[in-house]
Amino acid sequence: MSPGPRAPGPVLAAFGLLLARLSSSSAVPDVPGFAALFGTKTRYQEVNPNPSADPSVLRPPPGERCVPVHVTAVVRHGTRYPTSRNIRRILELSELLTGGRRDPGGAGGQRDPGGAGGQRDPGEAGRLIRDRWECWYTEDMDGQLVPQGRAELRQLARRLAALFPALLSEHNVRKRSVSFVTSSKHRCVSSVEAFQEGLHQHWGRHGAPDYAHRVDDELMRFFERCRGYVEGVETNRTALLEVEKFRHGDEMEAVRRRVAEKLGVAPQRLTPDLVETAFFLCSYELSIRSVHSPWCLLFEERDAQVLEFLSDLQQYWKRSHGHAITGLSSCPLFHHVFRTLDKAGRPRRSTDPPPEPASILVGHGETLLPLLALLGLYKDQTPPTASNYHSQHGRQFRSSRIVPYAANLLLVLFDCQRGPRLQLLLNEAPVRFPGLAEDAPLYRDVRAAYRHLLDGCDSRTECEVRPGARGPSTEL
Ligand SMILES: *[C@@H]1O[C@H](CO)[C@@H](O)[C@H](O)[C@H]1NC(C)=O
Numbered sequence: 310m311s312p313g314p315r316a317p318g319p320v321l322a323a324f325g326l327l328l329a330r331l332s333s334s335s336a337v338p339d340v341p342g343f344a345a346l347f348g349t350k351t352r353y354q355e356v357n358p359n360p361s362a363d364p365s366v367l368r369p370p371p372g373e374r375c376v377p378v379h380v381t382a383v384v385r386h387g388t389r390y391p392t393s394r395n396i397r398r399i400l401e402l403s404e405l406l407t408g409g410r411r412d413p414g415g416a417g418g419q420r421d422p423g424g425a426g427g428q429r430d431p432g433e434a435g436r437l438i439r440d441r442w443e444c445w446y447t448e449d450m451d452g453q454l455v456p457q458g459r460a461e462l463r464q465l466a467r468r469l470a471a472l473f474p475a476l477l478s479e480h481n482v483r484k485r486s487v488s489f490v491t492s493s494k495h496r497c498v499s500s501v502e503a504f505q506e507g508l509h510q511h512w513g514r515h516g517a518p519d520y521a522h523r524v525d526d527e528l529m530r531f532f533e534r535c536r537g538y539v540e541g542v543e544t545n546r547t548a549l550l551e552v553e554k555f556r557h558g559d560e561m562e563a564v565r566r567r568v569a570e571k572l573g574v575a576p577q578r579l580t581p582d583l584v585e586t587a588f589f590l591c592s593y594e595l596s597i598r599s600v601h602s603p604w605c606l607l608f609e610e611r612d613a614q615v616l617e618f619l620s621d622l623q624q625y626w627k628r629s630h631g632h633a634i635t636g637l638s639s640c641p642l643f644h645h646v647f648r649t650l651d652k653a654g655r656p657r658r659s660t661d662p663p664p665e666p667a668s669i670l671v672g673h674g675e676t677l678l679p680l681l682a683l684l685g686l687y688k689d690q691t692p693p694t695a696s697n698y699h700s701q702h703g704r705q706f707r708s709s710r711i712v713p714y715a716a717n718l719l720l721v722l723f724d725c726q727r728g729p730r731l732q733l734l735l736n737e738a739p740v741r742f743p744g745l746a747e748d749a750p751l752y753r754d755v756r757a758a759y760r761h762l763l764d765g766c767d768s769r770t771e772c773e774v775r776p777g778a779r780g781p782s783t784e785l
Contacts, residue, residue, distance in 0.1 A: 340595060341605040343613030347592040348620030349674045351713035352388065353461055357736050360464070362471030367721065368732060368739055368748035375725035375749075379653035380473050381646055381668045384465070385677055385716040386500040387458025388596045390450035391589065398586040403444040405574060405583070406435075431573025434606035438572070442603055446593075454499040455597050461715040462500045466507025468737070469719075476666040479512045486663070489522040491671040492529035498522070500715075501671040522671075528642050529672035532628075532679060535638035535772035542632045551631075552622045554695030556581045561619065564612045571607045588616045596714065617709060618701065622693050624708040628678040630692065636683035640766040642676065643683055646720060647756075647763060653722050654729035654752050674712040681718065681735075683762065685743040687711060711735065723749060731755045 345355040353360075369375035391399065431439060470477040481487050482505075491501040501522045509518035532538060542548045555561060565584050569576040572587075587604055594602035608616070625631050646668075653664040681687060687706045691697065719734040732749035733740045739748045742755055756763060 339601055341591060341601060341608075341613075343608065343610055343617075344592075344595060346613045346617035346709055347588075347596075348617060348708045349624065349712050350589060350592040350596065351709040352596050353713045353715045353736070356710050356713045356716075357738070360468055360737055362468040364472060366734060366737060366739055367472070367723075369723050369725055369730055370747065370749070373725050373727060375723040375730060377473055377476060377721055378724045378729075379650065379664060379666060379668075379722040380469070380476050381649055381670065381720040382469065383642070383646070383670045383672065383677060383680065383718040383720075384462070384500070384504070385674050385712060385714065386454060386494070386496040386671065387461035387503070388455050388714040389458055389496045390453050390455055390597065391446060391593055392452040393448045393450075395586065395589060396446045396448050396450060398582060399444065399446050399590060402583050402586050402590075405578060406439055406572065429570070429573045429575070432571040434571045434603055435573040437603035437606065452494070452496055454496040454503070457597060457599075458496070458714060459499065459503040459506075462503035463507030463510065465715055465717060466504040467511040470508050470511040473667065473721075477508060478666075479508075479514075481666045482508060483519075485521065486665060487667045487669065488665060489669045489671075490525050490528060491522050492673060492676070493524045493526050494530075494673070497529070497671045497673070498524070501669065504669060504671070528645055529670065529676050531641050531768065532635075532638050532675050535634070535768060537634045537772045538632075538638040541634050542627060548632060549623075549626050551693070551695045552619070552626055555619055555622050555698070558695055560615045560698055564608075564615050567609070567612060568607045585616065585619070588613070615698070617707075618693065618698050621704070621706060621708050622695070624674075624678060624712075625693050625706055628675055629682040629706065630688050634771065635679050637766060637771040638768065639676075639679040639683050640762075640768040640771060642670075642680055643762060643766055646670075647759075650720065650722050650731065650752070654724075674708075674716065677712055677716055677718060678708075681711065683766075684733075684759075686735075686740065688743070721749075722752065727751065728753065 345351060347355075367377065390396075466477075477487065489501050489505065491497045502520050505518045505520055505522075527534065532543070546553070561581050561584070565579055565581060566576050568584050568587060569579045572579065587607055591602050591605035591608065594600045594604065628635060630636070649665060649668050653666075655664070657664070689701075689704050689706055691700070693701050693704060693706065713736070716736055717734075719732075719737070721732045721734065723730045723732070729752040730749040731752045733742060741748060742750065742758060744758055745754060
């Protein structure tokens with residue numbers, strides 16, 4: 310099937326139809342109940358429903374006089390179109406359905422009397438998708454930031470400017486003492502621009518700001534430059550075995566059967582990849598167009614939980630604690646952040662140039678997850694595996710909550726009576742450093758906790774280690 314027009318007509322029509330059906334019952338749910346389980350495709354508002362520039366999130370010890378002197382923000386780009394790889398899968402999935410419309414009964418190939426092959430009668434969801442949904446995705450959309458994503462970054466910038474008025478001030482930005490660094494990907498460059506638009510709006514300025522940023526993939530896309538990581542993990546099937554096992558395991562098999570039934574296709578034609586694609590479609594239509602898509606009707610809460618776990622397994626083993634080299638690949642960014650903090654916290658003579666008040670670093674989920682892993686955050690006692698889904702309901706490692714669109718890690722340095730203090734916030738909520746008891750511990754205690762990394766964590770040696778020479782870091 311050729312990709313449909315971009316006009317929202319058919320989707321909205323399906324939505325209208327859906328509304329008409331649902332409004333016979335009392336409340337019309339405008340978002341699926343599982344919208345907070347979309348992993349890295351989760352909307353920021355699911356994680357932080359009422360973001361506000363509330364200064365009570367800044368937590369230096371009460372009674373100690375402190376002023377923020379620097380903020381570093383590591384920010385993920387906002388909501389985007391699917392990447393071309395996912396768009397190709399979307400086209401494949403939509404072809405599977407329309408193929409059946411043209412050739413009812415025969416598309417499945419196998420014509421076994423038991424009815425295991427071919428098209429079946431779709432359920433309500435399958436009918437809505439076939440009749441009312443038109444595929445509007447085209448490959449050229451490839452991961453670009455969407456208007457909603459621009460808005461997320463503008464709003465984040467406005468809140469941060471309100472929270473740190475003396476740091477993200479117009480004066481500081483104009484005299485270029487705030488640095489803006491981004492990954493070279495267009496969704497990130499667009500995000501850093503949207504961030505600057507947000508600041509501009511916050512100061513009550515009209516028109517376009519004087520955009521200024523520096524592209525630095527060594528910092529923001531370190532993951533593709535670390536050979537030990539690329540060969541040892543990213544492209545190594547063995548390293549991602551738990552993900553593959555779960556993808557083809559019992560829990561996913563049950564989801565696949567239920568979804569195939571609702572879609573009216575033979576289960577064997579709906580690969581686990583296509584089940585994920587259908588789930589992503591539900592997420593894309595919500596995040597990009599704020600539409601409760603008929604694709605969402607294919608899933609129940611229990612299915613969404615299984616798919617969330619699959620996504621967490623993937624992030625855990627590919628982008629986080631699963632293998633030590635993944636965290637270590639972020640050493641360049643780790644050192645950059647701490648060098649900036651060191652400078653900002655150092656006592657100065659009045660003749661020294663003032664330190665950088667803020668550093669805005671825009672990248673990817675793949676930028677944030679390894680850095681958080683290196684810092685030791687969100688590490689559960691038991692790693693998630695293909696066989697422990699049922700004991701992982703209380704896990705800390707939830708990619709939906711950690712890296713939604715526009716996810717952000719803030720490192721806020723305070724000048725306090727007893728010396729500098731550092732606070733971490735993830736998605737604008739305080740997070741503690743592992744092993745440190747305060748929200749904003751003394752900076753020297755943070756440095757002591759990460760001493761081994763500050764003195765080492767050399768990506769040249771870590772990344773060039775012969776893959777396989779290092780054991781996996783898991784407790785398995
Ligand atoms: C792939 O991953 C496995 C498991 O972590 C590891 O033992 C093996 O050495 C890796 N292979 C390569 C080529 O890095």
